[in-house]
Amino acid sequence: MKKKFYVTTPIYYVTAKPHLGSLYSTLIADVVARWNQLLGYGSYFVTGTDEHGQKVAQAAAQAGLGPQEFVDSLIPAYQKVWNFYHIEYDQFMRTSSAKHKIGAQTLVSTLLESGDIYVDVYEGWYCTSCETFVTRGDTPANNAPSCPSCNGTTTFLKEQTYFFKLSAYQQKLLAFYAKNPDFITPKERFNEVIRFVEDGLKDLSISRTTVPWGVPFPGDEKHTIYVWVEALCNYITAVGYGDPKAKNCFADMWPADLHIIGKDIIRFHAVYWPALLMAAELALPKRLLVHGWITVDQKKMSKSAGNAIDPYYLATKYGAEEVRYYLLRHMPITQDGDFSTTNLEQSITSELANTLSNLFNRMTVLANTHNLTTIQIPTAWSVPAKEVHAACDTMISSYNEHMKNYYIHLALGTVWDFLHIVNAYFHAQEPWKLIKSDQTLCMEVLSVVSHSLYAVATLLLPIMPYKMMELIQGLGHTYTYGIDTLEIMQINRWHKTFSLTLIKPLFVKIDQERQMVAESESKQEKPLIHQTNSIESDIDIEDIKKIALHVGYIQDVQPIAKSDKLLQLLVDFGPLGTRTILAGIKQFYTSEQLINTQAIFVYNLKPRTMMGIQSHGMMLMAKDEHNVPHIVRPIHKVPNGTRLA
Numbered sequence: 001m002k003k004k005f006y007v008t009t010p011i012y013y014v015t016a017k018p019h020l021g022s023l024y025s026t027l028i029a030d031v032v033a034r035w036n037q038l039l040g041y042g043s044y045f046v047t048g049t050d051e052h053g054q055k056v057a058q059a060a061a062q063a064g065l066g067p068q069e070f071v072d073s074l075i076p077a078y079q080k081v082w083n084f085y086h087i088e089y090d091q092f093m094r095t096s097s098a099k100h101k102i103g104a105q106t107l108v109s110t111l112l113e114s115g116d117i118y119v120d121v122y123e124g125w126y127c128t129s130c131e132t133f134v135t136r137g138d139t140p141a142n143n144a145p146s147c148p149s150c151n152g153t154t155t156f157l158k159e160q161t162y163f164f165k166l167s168a169y170q171q172k173l174l175a176f177y178a179k180n181p182d183f184i185t186p187k188e189r190f191n192e193v194i195r196f197v198e199d200g201l202k203d204l205s206i207s208r209t210t211v212p213w214g215v216p217f218p219g220d221e222k223h224t225i226y227v228w229v230e231a232l233c234n235y236i237t238a239v240g241y242g243d244p245k246a247k248n249c250f251a252d253m254w255p256a257d258l259h260i261i262g263k264d265i266i267r268f269h270a271v272y273w274p275a276l277l278m279a280a281e282l283a284l285p286k287r288l289l290v291h292g293w294i295t296v297d298q299k300k301m302s303k304s305a306g307n308a309i310d311p312y313y314l315a316t317k318y319g320a321e322e323v324r325y326y327l328l329r330h331m332p333i334t335q336d337g338d339f340s341t342t343n344l345e346q347s348i349t350s351e352l353a354n355t356l357s358n359l360f361n362r363m364t365v366l367a368n369t370h371n372l373t374t375i376q377i378p379t380a381w382s383v384p385a386k387e388v389h390a391a392c393d394t395m396i397s398s399y400n401e402h403m404k405n406y407y408i409h410l411a412l413g414t415v416w417d418f419l420h421i422v423n424a425y426f427h428a429q430e431p432w433k434l435i436k437s438d439q440t441l442c443m444e445v446l447s448v449v450s451h452s453l454y455a456v457a458t459l460l461l462p463i464m465p466y467k468m469m470e471l472i473q474g475l476g477h478t479y480t481y482g483i484d485t486l487e488i489m490q491i492n493r494w495h496k497t498f499s500l501t502l503i504k505p506l507f508v509k510i511d512q513e514r515q516m517v518a519e520s521e522s523k524q525e526k527p528l529i530h531q532t533n534s535i536e537s538d539i540d541i542e543d544i545k546k547i548a549l550h551v552g553y554i555q556d557v558q559p560i561a562k563s564d565k566l567l568q569l570l571v572d573f574g575p576l577g578t579r580t581i582l583a584g585i586k587q588f589y590t591s592e593q594l595i596n597t598q599a600i601f602v603y604n605l606k607p608r609t610m611m612g613i614q615s616h617g618m619m620l621m622a623k624d625e626h627n628v629p630h631i632v633r634p635i636h637k638v639p640n641g642t643r644l645a
Contacts, residue, residue, distance in 0.1 A: 002040065002041055002042035003040075003041050003042065004041065004042050004043075004044060004252065004253060004257075005032075005033070005036040005041040005042070005043045005044070005257045005258075006043075006044045006046075006239070006253050006254070006255075006256045006257050006258075007029050007032050007033050007036075007043065007044070007045050007046075007256070007257060007258045007260065008029065008045075008046045008047070008235050008238075008256055008258070008259050008260065009025045009026050009028075009029045009046070009047040009048075009260050010025060010259075010260070010261050010262065010265060011047070011048045011049055011050040011093060011095065011231055011234050012047075012048075012049050012050060012078065013049075013050045013053075013055070013056070014049045014050065014051050014056065014071050014074045014075070014078075015055055015056060015059045015074075016074075016308075016555070016578075017074070017077045017078075017081075017310070018077060018078050018081050018082075018311060019308035019309060019310070019311065020294050020308070020309045020311050020314070020327070020339060021262070021293065021294050021308075023081065023085065023311040023327070024291070024294055024327055024331060025260055025261070025262060025291065026047055026082060026085075026087055026089075027085065027087065027324055027327060027328060028260050028289070028291065028328070028333075028406070028408065029045055029047065029089075029258075029260050030045065030085075030086075030087045030088065030089070030462075031328060031408060031462045031463060032258060032260070032289075032406065032462075033045040033088070033462075034088075034461065034462035034465065035403055035462045037481065037482065037485075038458070038461065038462065038484075038485055038486050039485065039486060040485040040486075040487065043090075044090050044091075044239075044253060045088070045089045045090050045091075046089065046090065046091045046092075046093055046234075046235070046238045046239075047082070047087075047089045047091075047092060047093070048091070048092050048093030048094055048095070048234060048238070049071070049074075049075060049078060049092075049093075049094050049095065050095055050227070050231045050234075051067075051071040051094060051095045051096040052095055052096065052211075052213055052214040052215065052224070052227045052230065052231075053211060053213065053214065053227035054208075054210075054211045054213070054227075056070070056071060056213060057211065057212070057213040059556075060213075062556075062591075062592070062595045062596065063595075063596060064596070067213045068096060071094075071096055075092075075094070078092075079092065080312070081311050081312050081315075084312060084315050084320055085311070085315060085320045085323070085324060086320060086321070086324075086465055086466060091238055093234045093237070093238045095215075095230065095231055095234055099237055099242070099243060100215075100230075100233065100234060100237045100238075101215045101216075101230075102237075102242045102243065103233055103236060103237030103241045103242030103243070104215050104225055104229075104230040104233040104237065104242075105215060105216070105217075105218045105225070105242070106241065106242035107233055107236070107241070107242070107276065107280055108206070108217065108218050108225055108229075109218045109219075110279075110280045111164065111276070111279050111280060112218065112219070114279060114280075116164060116165045116168070116279040117162050117163065117164055117165070117206070118162070118163055118165070119160065119161075119162055119163070120160075120161065120163050120203075121158065121159070121160055121161070122157060122158070122159055122160075122161045122163075122205040123157070123158045124156070124157060125144060125145055125154040125155065125156055125157070126154060126155050126156075126157045127147035127152060127153075127154050127155075132147065132228070134147055134154050144156065153561065157210075159208070159209050159210060160209060161205040161206070161207045161208065161209070161223070161226075162205070162206050162207040162217065162220075162223060163203040163204060163205055163206065164203060164204045164206045164229075164275075164276065164279070165203055165279075166201045166202065166203050166204040166271075166272065166275055167200075167201045167202060167203050169201070169274075169275040169278055169279065170197055170200065170201045172275075172278055173197050173201075173271065173274060173275060173278075174194070174197055174198065176274065176278075176284065177190070177193070177194055177197075182287065183270075183286075183287060183288060184266075184270060184287070184288045184290060185287065185288070185289050185290065185333075185405060185406055186290070186333065186334045188334070189263060189266055189270075189290040190270075192266070193266060193267070193270040193271060196267065196271065197271060201271070204229075204272060205226060206225065206226045206229045207220075207223035207224065207225060207226055208223065208224050208226060208227075209222055209223055209224075211224055211227070212224065214227060214230065215230045228268055228272070229272075229276070232268060232269070232272070232273045232276065235256055235259065235273075235285070236250070236254060236282070239253035239254055240253070241254070241282075254282070254283060255282075255283040255284060255285050255286055256285040256286065257285075257286050257287065258285070258286065258287050258288075258289055258406075259285050259287070259288050259289070260288075260289045260291070261288060261289070261290055261291075262290070262291060262292075262293065263290050263291065263292055263293065264293070266288070266290050269288055270288055270290075273285075289333070289406045291331075291333050292331075292332070292333070292334065292335045292336040292337060293336045293337075294327075294331055294336070294337055294338075294339050295336050295337070295338045295339065296309070296338070296339055296340075297338070298338055300336075307577070307578075307579070307580075307616075308577055308578050309339065309577050310574075310575055310576075310577050311323070312575075313575040313576075313577075314344075318344060318345075318348060319348075319507075321463075321464040321465075321466060321467045322344075322348050322352060322507065323344070324463060324464060325347070325351075325352060325412075325463055325464055326343075326344045326347045326348070327339075328408050328409065328412060328463055329347065329351070329408075329409055329412040329413070330343060330347060330409070331409070332409045333406060333407055333408065333409060334407070345510040348507060348509070348510055349509040349510045351416060352506070352507035353505070353507040353508055353509040354509070355416060355419050355420065355423060356419060356456070356506065356507065357505050357506040357507040357508075359419065359422065359423055359426065359449065359453070360453055360471060360474065360506065361505055362426070363426070363431075363446060363449050363450070363453075363500065364474065364500045364501065364502050364503075365502065366431060366432055366435065366446075367446060367500045368500065368502050370435050372435070372439075372442070372443065372446065373499055373500045373501070374497065374498070374499055374500075375443060375446045375447050375450050375497065375498040375499075375500060376443065376447070376497055377447065377494070377495055377496070377497065378440075378443065378444045378447055381444070381494075382441070382444060384425060384428070384429065385444055385445075385447075385448045387425075388421060388422060388425050388448050388452060389448075389451075389492075389494055391418055391421045392418060392451070392452055392455055392492055393492055394414075394418075395414050395415060395417070395418035395455070395459075396455065396459070396491065396492055398411075398414040399411045399414050399415065399459050402414065408463075411459075412463065415456055415459060415460065418452070418456070419452075419456065422448075422449060422452045422453075425445075425448065425449075426445065426449055429441075429445045431445040431446065446498075446500070447494070447498070448494075450475055450496075450498040450500070451492075451494045451496065451498075453471065453475060454472065454475055454477065454491060454496065454498075455491040455492055457471040457472045457475070458472070458479070458486065458489055458491045459491070461479065467506050467507070470503060470506060471506060473501070473503075474500070474501050474502075474503045475498050475499075475500065475501075476497075476498050476499030476500065476501065477496070477498070547602060547604070548602070548603040548604040548643060549600055549601070549602060549603065549620070549643065549644040550573055550576065550600070550601055550603040550641055550642065550643050550644070551573075551598055551599070551600055551601075551634055551638050551639075551640060551641065551642040551643075551644070552571035552572060552573050552579075552581075552598065552599060552600075552601045552603075552617075552640060552641070553571065553572040553573075553574075553596075553597075553598050553640040554569050554570070554571055554572075554594050554595055554596065554597055554598075554599060555570045555571065555572050555578065555595070555596075556569070556570040556595065557569055557570075557591040557594045557595055558570075558591075559586065559591075560582070560586075560610075560611050560613065561611075562611065563586070563611050564586060564587065565584040565585075565586050565587065566582050566583070566584055566586060566610060566611060567582070567583050567584075567585060567586050567589070567591070567594070568580060568581075568582055568613060569581045569582070569583055569594065569619070571599075571601065571617070572640050572641075573601075573603065573640055573641040574639055574640035574641030574642075575641050576603070576641045579603075579616040579617055580613065580614065580615065580616055581601060581615050581616060581617040581618065581619060582608075582610050582611075582613060582615035583618075583619045585619075585621070585629060585631075588628060588629055589631075597631075597633070598633055598634055598637060598638070598640070599619055599620070599631050599632065599633050600619075600620045600632045600633065600634065600644065601617045601618060601619050601620065602617055602618040602620065603617055603643075604617075605617050605618050619631065620632040
């Protein structure tokens, strides 16, 4: 029986479609699972959705749906994007499922029996957006702190809740951290957690009486289990916890080998979750991988910020595996990574098309042109060939070491360092000349490059599984998931025969001319701001072209504190993503009148900051004879993001 490797993603909150940040976590998990398959492990990969809580209930009500119907409607969007990006999870865990509810209640019942839970009154601040208790104590109710995670407003709560004796586990947690110095990667995040616990822990509120959409609290159905506590339980309920028939499965799979999370939820996973498991006398996960945020213009990507990027749109424009590579290579695990389409296009052109794909194409075209497609093993290797072989050894060793620490971006860096060596070797040897003067040496060059690309393709199978399968097949070999491993494939024993086949280019350069045209058009689409105190003067068609009017779908509306006029709209522009737009219509429209409706917006208006919030566009309005504004809308529903012609 294969040794298991159990890896999880955070479960995603289902109030909106997946964005690039949620894709990033899931990609890392997919790569880790595939890498362990290459190492010969039986990997088990769980992802899923967090479907309870006040925020979900509110979103469902705004959509005019029941909570279960609402969350059911959003699941296909996640599964569609994951499938499009070739993410092969073993289980999609939903917290509204019956088995999860039973497992979460089982854990809480165990803690009740052990005396680790008591009843008291919670008095403090709560962020509905993050479903997070922000403070507890005597903070005045008129002095609301901002949420440390999303910087949003908080609400003062006072209600009876059940508390978990978190404070009793402070020293046990510190002892566990000391005994397991590799528990959290990277080290900087681990140090933050240790400092937090050393400063002292307060008992944790683990139930709500005002949030009926949740898992009923065992023995007291006036309460529901605090959404974060029951959400964390998904890691154990996914593998059978709470199900008497699945005891053997749970014993085989738990503890998890790796939880992959973003840095904003580290406290829940590194402090609260281990303490809950200790109290239940369950094993702790072996390791946490805590990655940074994907930012846009150095700002965290999020629905509320209005800068979320649609991963489905990126995949259709650039290719799923191209985006996989870019995110994993250029978004470092250890810190935040700033995303831009310019960098994505440069990466595709320079690294994938020029350095990797072009090397294979040049070799196979040369071989097929001269009918030298079967590449035999040389009887002896020349010094330059041995140098490339040694560099290949170094690459494989470094790649393995980085992957042990889950530094995928560094592992990929070693591969491209090696590819530059192979390209330089191919260019220096000039096989297109050797084909006429020294065919034996020419065949050695082709063998060196083929062995090098075979090693590269094998290491990159977890990153770009379908493209690298094509490359391996183009070299005349095969790979079978679940059977072939690095050991079986012996990727750096240069003893293989290759049969080179012409295939379509693996990666294509981004058309530079198209890119320049697109940039030129983008510059032309700066807003035309024209003020006049008289009747408007005539404009020509070029002026009209400068204004980008798009149809947007209003997903959410929030009032702006201390403003009698402004509302904050979250607007979905389809493939263009979502944006935050402020509109001075608070006196004329309620949130209910705006949510789930379409309107027309100036999309390319220069961002403006009002009341400390940046607005990325403007809603079109028309005033009647009483000076009352009316929203300009399409007569019939059209796709979100449609540009007016």
